[in-house]
Amino acid sequence: MRELTEVAPGVLVATSRTMSTTSTVIHDGRAAFLVDPAWMPDELAGLASTIGDRGLSVTGGFATHAHHDHLLWHPGFGAAPRFASAATAALAVTERPALLDSLGAEFPRGLVDLLGRVTGVEQIPEAAFPRDTPVELVVHDGHAPGHTALWLPEQRVLLAGDMLSDIELPLPFWPDDLPSYRSALDVLARYAEEAAVVVPGHGEPGPDALARLDADRRFLDDVAAGRVPNDPRLTNPGMAEVLDHLRDMSRR
Numbered sequence: 001m002r003e004l005t006e007v008a009p010g011v012l013v014a015t016s017r018t019m020s021t022t023s024t025v026i027h028d029g030r031a032a033f034l035v036d037p038a039w040m041p042d043e044l045a046g047l048a049s050t051i052g053d054r055g056l057s058v059t060g061g062f063a064t065h066a067h068h069d070h071l072l073w074h075p076g077f078g079a080a081p082r083f084a085s086a087a088t089a090a091l092a093v094t095e096r097p098a099l100l101d102s103l104g105a106e107f108p109r110g111l112v113d114l115l116g117r118v119t120g121v122e123q124i125p126e127a128a129f130p131r132d133t134p135v136e137l138v139v140h141d142g143h144a145p146g147h148t149a150l151w152l153p154e155q156r157v158l159l160a161g162d163m164l165s166d167i168e169l170p171l172p173f174w175p176d177d178l179p180s181y182r183s184a185l186d187v188l189a190r191y192a193e194e195a196a197v198v199v200p201g202h203g204e205p206g207p208d209a210l211a212r213l214d215a216d217r218r219f220l221d222d223v224a225a226g227r228v229p230n231d232p233r234l235t236n237p238g239m240a241e242v243l244d245h246l247r248d249m250s251r252r
C-alpha cells in the first residue's frame with residue numbers, strides 16, 4: 001500500500017522513501033494515468049495495489065525524462081501504453097546500458113525489463129488519459145534532453161519533473177548544459193506564474209512554483225557571478241558537490 005496525497009482534484013501524489021521521489025496519479029475516478037511511478041520494488045507494488053483498491057485502472061503512463069528513477073514501471077499497473085517526448089524515448093533506448101547500471105544489480109529482473117519502454121509522442125493520446133482532463137506537454141532541455149513537464153490547466157497543476165525542487169539545487173548536467181537549463185526556466189516561467197500547485201520529481205508539492213523558479217535563477221546567477229549562494233537547499237545531502245560542479249561548469 002502507498003499513501004496518496006490529493007494535491008488537486010484528480011491529482012494524487014505518492015512520495016518514495018528514496019530521495020523523496022514523487023509518483024503522480026491523474027485520475028477521473030475510473031481511469032488512472034501515471035507520471036514517473038517510482039521507486040523501490042515494494043513501493044511500485046504498493047502503488048499498484050493502492051490504485052486497484054481505489055477502483056482505478058491504469059490507462060497510460062508518462063516518463064518526464066530519461067533517468068533511471070523516472071522510467072520505472074510495474075507489472076501490477078498492467079499493459080497500458082507508456083509515453084515520453086521523442087528525445088526521452090530515443091535516450092531510453094541509446095542509454096539503456098547506463099540506465100540499467102544506475103538501477104543496480106539487485107533490482108528485480110522483471111522490473112529491469114520494464115524500464116524505459118516508452119513511445120515518443122508530441123501529445124498524449126486521448127484514450128490513454130482521464131476523460132475531460134486537459135493536459136499540455138511542456139518540452140525543454142533543462143536537466144535532461146527532451147525533459148517534459150505536464151501542465152494541467154484546469155487544476156493549474158505543474159508536474160515539473162526534475163525541475164523546481166524545494167530540496168535539490170538546479171541540476172543542469174549529464175550532459176552538462178547550463179544554457180539549456182536557463183532556457184528551460186524561461187519556458188517554465190509562464191506556467192509557474194499560473195500554477196496553484198507544483199509537483200517536483202524530488203521533494204514536496206507546494207503552492208510556490210514561481211518562488212522556486214526565482215530561487216533557481218538566483219542560485220545560478222550567484223554561481224555565475226562567483227558569489228556564495230544563500231540557499232537553504234545547500235545543506236541537503238549531495239548539494240555541496242552540486243555547487244562545486246556548477247562552479248566548474250560556469251568557469252568553463
Ligand SMILES: [Zn+2]
Binds near residue numbers: 143162
Ligand atoms: Zn533526473
